[in-house]
Amino acid sequence: xxxxxxxxxxxxxxMEKIRDVLLIGLTSYGEIERLADAQEKEKVCxxxxxxxxxxxxxxxxxxxxxxxxxxxxxxxxxxxLVRRAPSPP
Numbered sequence: 001x002x003x004x005x006x007x008x009x010x011x012x013x014x015m016e017k018i019r020d021v022l023l024i025g026l027t028s029y030g031e032i033e034r035l036a037d038a039q040e041k042e043k044v045c046x047x048x049x050x051x052x053x054x055x056x057x058x059x060x061x062x063x064x065x066x067x068x069x070x071x072x073x074x075x076x077x078x079x080x081l082v083r084r085a086p087s088p089p
Contacts, residue, residue: 008082015079019072026068032057 035055042049058064 008085011082012079015075015082019075019079022068022072022075026065026072029058029064029068 032055036057039049039055061067
């Protein structure tokens with residue numbers, strides 16, 4: 001029978017993978033923000049970017065960075081709880 005105790009290593013491994021992917025997503029989000037800022041500067045200078053080349057914001061929400069931070073925090077909490085769980089009797 002499987003339990004949290006016997007699967008602790010697997011849970012931590014899965015959480016590490018999720019954490020890695022969240023970091024990739026957060027980095028990608030930062031790159032989209034950088035490109036959107038560059039596009040806006042070009043527009044202010046009178047240089048229009050063709051519609052087909054415009055960066056499309058994936059969420060359109062100002063809360064995206066907070067969502068990534070909350071998800072990463074949740075993953076870290078699960079990892080800490082699993083690592084601290086007492087061994088089975």
